[in-house]
Amino acid sequence: MRTATTIPLRAARIMLILGLLPAVLMACGSSGPHYKLTIGVSYPTANSPFWNAYTRFIDEAAHQLGVNVNAVSADESEQKQLSDVENLISQGIDGLIITPQSTSTAPTLLWTAAQAKIPVVVIDRYPGYAPGQNKNADYVAFLGPNDEKAGNGIAQALIAAGGSKFLALGGVPGNSTAEDRKAGLRSALTAAGDRLVQFANVGDSQENGLAATENMLQAHPAGTANAIWCFNDNLCQGAIKAAQNANREGEFVFGGMDLTPQAVAAIENGLYTVSFGGHWLEGGFGLAILYRKLNGQDPVEQVVKLDLLKVDKSNVAEFKARYVDHVPHYDLKTITQFHATITLN
Numbered sequence: 031m032r033t034a035t036t037i038p039l040r041a042a043r044i045m046l047i048l049g050l051l052p053a054v055l056m057a058c059g060s061s062g063p064h065y066k067l068t069i070g071v072s073y074p075t076a077n078s079p080f081w082n083a084y085t086r087f088i089d090e091a092a093h094q095l096g097v098n099v100n101a102v103s104a105d106e107s108e109q110k111q112l113s114d115v116e117n118l119i120s121q122g123i124d125g126l127i128i129t130p131q132s133t134s135t136a137p138t139l140l141w142t143a144a145q146a147k148i149p150v151v152v153i154d155r156y157p158g159y160a161p162g163q164n165k166n167a168d169y170v171a172f173l174g175p176n177d178e179k180a181g182n183g184i185a186q187a188l189i190a191a192g193g194s195k196f197l198a199l200g201g202v203p204g205n206s207t208a209e210d211r212k213a214g215l216r217s218a219l220t221a222a223g224d225r226l227v228q229f230a231n232v233g234d235s236q237e238n239g240l241a242a243t244e245n246m247l248q249a250h251p252a253g254t255a256n257a258i259w260c261f262n263d264n265l266c267q268g269a270i271k272a273a274q275n276a277n278r279e280g281e282f283v284f285g286g287m288d289l290t291p292q293a294v295a296a297i298e299n300g301l302y303t304v305s306f307g308g309h310w311l312e313g314g315f316g317l318a319i320l321y322r323k324l325n326g327q328d329p330v331e332q333v334v335k336l337d338l339l340k341v342d343k344s345n346v347a348e349f350k351a352r353y354v355d356h357v358p359h360y361d362l363k364t365i366t367q368f369h370a371t372i373t374l375n
């Protein structure tokens with residue numbers, strides 16, 4: 031990994047203030063300075079390039095901070111996630127990082143951890159309330175993307191590329207990421223006077239995107255829509271495949287979120303208009319926050335929503351060189367103010 035540099039940002043800026051870290055730290059409740067913390071991680075699915083990148087960066091952060099990590103996929107199941115969290119706690123973890131499968135189940139997950147006096151950092155999907163607002167199911171901090179701004183930005187980019195009649199593939203209904211990105215889509219279309227032909231919540235896998243788009247293409251013949259907005263890149267990869275199978279890919283501009291390797295390649299090839307992302311780093315940042323909390327330091331900011339990077343044909347080569355071919359390195363153990371920045375001029 032290369033040494034991190036701070037580069038001025040034009041397209042997006044992600045800032046996280048982590049606070050000061052003493053040179054010598056002792057884990058709270060540990061038996062001594064050589065005690066190694068164990069952190070549980072509950073995340074939505076392993077069947078996703080985005081979440082795979084997320085767990086890889088958590089592993090990098092764990093290596094830097096000298097902690098053990100036990101990461102478990104919920105397989106997109108609310109019930110499995112609750113069982114996973116109970117199992118992680120029973121195994122004797124010191125802290126927990128959770129991405130709730132849905133907003134409705136988040137309080138139960140946090141209550142379960144609170145009963146065991148396990149501190150929690152919530153990542154990516156907002157649990158519906160800020161730290162300190164529910165004393166029975168409290169948590170340390172939330173760190174995730176500004177999903178409404180990203181959903182709006184995807185739509186704006188598609189409008190700029192000629193889209194005016196939208197088909198839209200939403201995520202899993204009921205979680206904050208899906209609802210906020212949908213709100214961003216609607217606000218962009220309202221402001222531009224463009225039309226939403228059909229919206230459907232379909233999930234977040236490529237298979238879901240393929241099946242949903244096949245149905246939409248049957249319902250909406252040529253000329254009735256010219257843009258496909260997607261909750262994430264997985265859905266859009268399925269949408270592109272469905273349009274190709276129907277020999278209709280030339281009718282649409284496509285946009286989504288996560289900056290997966292497949293999306294980057296599709297942008298390079300001209301099949302994909304835009305993707306927003308960079309937030310796979312949030313898990314490692316969240317681990318740094320939790321590490322400090324376990325060592326007696328409260329976060330400077332308890333709710334952080336990250337502005338994401340926009341990548342299209344004009345800057346995909348620079349993004350790939352800086353963030354794909356050379357994974358950026360952050361010194362998570364000693365850094366006092368964190369900037370994940372990138373310029374794509």
